[in-house]
Amino acid sequence: MTARAGEPFALPRAVAEAERLLAAPVPPAGPTLAQGDPATGEWTATEGAGFRIVPLWEGDPLTGVYAPEWNDAEEAADAHLAALAEELDRRWGPHTTVRLHVPLRRWLSGGSPVEPLFQALFSVDLYGDLTVWGPIGAAGPDGSGDRWFAVTVGHSDGDAPLVLAALVSDRVVTEADDVA
Numbered sequence: 001m002t003a004r005a006g007e008p009f010a011l012p013r014a015v016a017e018a019e020r021l022l023a024a025p026v027p028p029a030g031p032t033l034a035q036g037d038p039a040t041g042e043w044t045a046t047e048g049a050g051f052r053i054v055p056l057w058e059g060d061p062l063t064g065v066y067a068p069e070w071n072d073a074e075e076a077a078d079a080h081l082a083a084l085a086e087e088l089d090r091r092w093g094p095h096t097t098v099r100l101h102v103p104l105r106r107w108l109s110g111g112s113p114v115e116p117l118f119q120a121l122f123s124v125d126l127y128g129d130l131t132v133w134g135p136i137g138a139a140g141p142d143g144s145g146d147r148w149f150a151v152t153v154g155h156s157d158g159d160a161p162l163v164l165a166a167l168v169s170d171r172v173v174t175e176a177d178d179v180a
Contacts (some may be wrong), residue, residue: 001054002163003037003044009057009080010163015087017056021168022136026052028170032120043124048116051169053124056084056151063159077153077162084151084164085131098130098150102176115176117169126154126165132173140176148173 032048046053057080059073089095103118104127114122121127134148148169155162167173 001042002058003042004038004055004058004163005042007057008009011080011083011087014056014080014084014164014166015091017054018084018088018140018149018151018166021052021054021166022147024052024168026050026168026170032116032123034090034120035123043048046120048120048125048169049115051167052165053126053165055163055165057164059162061159061161065159066129068104068180073162075153080164081131081151088133088149088151089174092133092136094148095131095133098132098173100127100129100174106176117167117171118176121152121154121165122168124154124163124165125160126152128152128154130167130173134169134173146170153173 006052015094027047027049029049032046035044036047037044062073085095100118103114104122106112107114107119107122130152131147131151132148132150135146137147142173147161150173151166153162153164
């Protein structure tokens with residue numbers, strides 16, 4: 001659960017938060033740390049070397065919900081993601097999709113190492129593919145200043161609500177190679 005529980009989705013707010021997140025600093029190095037609301041402990045952000053992940057919206061708990069209501073909840077989350085992606089496409093140009101099945105499989109198997117960004121996404125139950133823009137920003141002579149931005153919808157399991165989250169990274173967000 002996130003600190004966004006109970007808030008309705010509002011596209012203007014989500015876009016404003018995306019722009020603030022894109023402009024905010026990210027830690028250049030260090031461990032990955034999840035942050036929680038001081039009063040409730042609910043997830044508010046995760047930061048790691050070169051990235052920050054935040055929830056933008058959380059749906060209703062799915063306790064006792066079955067089809068067709070379950071399908072309606074998934075469709076609503078996907079519609080929020082699509083509306084946000086459409087608006088960000090207008091601002092930043094077309095997005096790409098970064099599928100997460102390869103790093104997720106690695107993470108679940110405990111085999112090959114997984115990038116800290118992907119590990120951070122999975123640790124807060126964000127398993128959905130990423131809708132990615134980048135590079136965004138004015139790069140300096142050394143290439144610094146560029147950012148990658150992504151949104152995703154995740155759902156842990158069972159009765160947990162669907163979550164729309166965003167991330168910013170000062171490193172390329174790209175699909176992992178599927179090598180055995």
